Amino acid sequence: MRLTMYTDFALRVLLYLGVKESNELSTVQEISDAYGISKNHLTKVTHELGKMGLIETVRGRGGGIRLKLAPSEINVGATIRKTEDDFHLVECFNCSANKCVITPVCRLKNVLHEALEAYFKVLDSYTLADFVENNENLATILLGEKL
DSSP states (O other): OOOOHHHHHHHHHHHHHHHSOTTOOBOHHHHHHHHTOOHHHHHHHHHHHHHTTSEEEEOSTTOEEEESSOGGGOBHHHHHHHHOSOOOSSGGGOTTTOOOTTGGGOSHHHHHHHHHHHHHHHHHTOBTHHHHTTOHHHHHHHHSSOO
């Protein structure tokens, strides 16, 4: 299983915002600089995170973005489900495009489905808080300061 860069960037934005003070605003440029990744990519990601209700944006001079929910309310598994296009590990997981001739008798697909469920069970057991709370090292790397 491999996550897209889009999901990777979405998680990074949430981590960055999670180590900031709850009401403190950040800019896309600030996050881009912290990670050394494209501001254009992050702009698209933050727009979508806003539409998902995970972050809020404040427009105008002095505006920026911040978490809309507490880190403990942002589930990692749910976030990944929202940011990934599909979880078709193999062709037969996509009913509309499946042309595999062994699908009716294949036992492998059941094992792969079970593995995918286990993958999400682990991700569902974590929230953003598990990664940002009391994590001075993360804050130091991203913000250049100790909390």
